[in-house]
Amino acid sequence: MAAAKPGETASLEQIRRHWDRQAPKYDKAMGRIERRVFGDGRTWVCSKARGRTLEVAIGTGRNLPLYPEDVELVGIDLSPRMLEIARKRAREGGHDADLREADAQRLPFADAEFDTLVSTLSLCSVPDLDATVAEMRRVLRPGGRMLLLDHVRPTSAPVRWGLLVLQWLINVVEPGNGEQMMRRPLPVVRSQGLVIEESERFKAGAVERLVARKPE
Numbered sequence: 001m002a003a004a005k006p007g008e009t010a011s012l013e014q015i016r017r018h019w020d021r022q023a024p025k026y027d028k029a030m031g032r033i034e035r036r037v038f039g040d041g042r043t044w045v046c047s048k049a050r051g052r053t054l055e056v057a058i059g060t061g062r063n064l065p066l067y068p069e070d071v072e073l074v075g076i077d078l079s080p081r082m083l084e085i086a087r088k089r090a091r092e093g094g095h096d097a098d099l100r101e102a103d104a105q106r107l108p109f110a111d112a113e114f115d116t117l118v119s120t121l122s123l124c125s126v127p128d129l130d131a132t133v134a135e136m137r138r139v140l141r142p143g144g145r146m147l148l149l150d151h152v153r154p155t156s157a158p159v160r161w162g163l164l165v166l167q168w169l170i171n172v173v174e175p176g177n178g179e180q181m182m183r184r185p186l187p188v189v190r191s192q193g194l195v196i197e198e199s200e201r202f203k204a205g206a207v208e209r210l211v212a213r214k215p216e
């Protein structure tokens with residue numbers, strides 16, 4: 001198994017294996033908590049997608065039924081097992097989608113190919129957040145929008161401490177998990193030159209959703 005690079009908690013191969021193992025349980029586990037933790041976040045994000053749209057780290061495709069009908073959807077994920085479930089969901093009426101295995105840190109697409117970039121609950125899992133946002137920016141056309149939803153470093157100190165303990169436990173029990181509890185994509189998105197048009201933070205500052213535009 002490839003070792004993690006310096007600064008990463010898990011290698012890409014470890015993360016792929018982790019999500020392949022999680023795939024059969026993911027929908028049930030996520031279905032139990034996502035309304036409580038993320039509210040209407042998935043609908044909020046997906047309803048804003050327009051035109052040719054790339055969902056990065058699409059997982060089992062839980063967002064598929066939430067996109068407007070006329071969105072032309074492409075989805076990538078690292079885990080073949082997560083993608084298998086996404087393909088089944090697409091076939092069963094979720095939404096037509098071209099689903100491919102790929103690394104979010106090296107997207108197999110041309111510059112400015114997409115009108116919209118989406119990522120939900122995934123920028124906490126990729127090994128390198130800056131590289132992933134840079135790739136998402138590269139394939140987004142000028143004037144296009146990036147739509148994100150994730151758990152982030154909480155503003156509340158007690159919640160932050162609780163999540164730091166959870167992070168420590170995850171690292172000890174399952175080092176290949178790759179989950180990052182203290183990340184926050186918004187400053188990274190802004191530092192890469194996108195303009196934040198909307199952002200909302202809730203649940204003690206531990207959940208954030210945003211719309212960012214790539215300048216023309």
Ligand SMILES: C[S@@+](CC[C@H](N)C(=O)[O-])C[C@H]1O[C@@H](n2cnc3c(N)ncnc32)[C@H](O)[C@@H]1O
Pocket residue numbers: 012015016019030056057058059060061062063076077078079082102103104105119120121122125126127
């Ligand atoms: C918590 S799941 C979220 C899935 C989905 N986005 C959702 O909203 O339910 C995290 C996903 O990120 C994917 N992932 C992690 N690192 C990745 C990478 N470097 N490239 C592509 N996908 C990645 C995992 O395979 C997994 O499907």
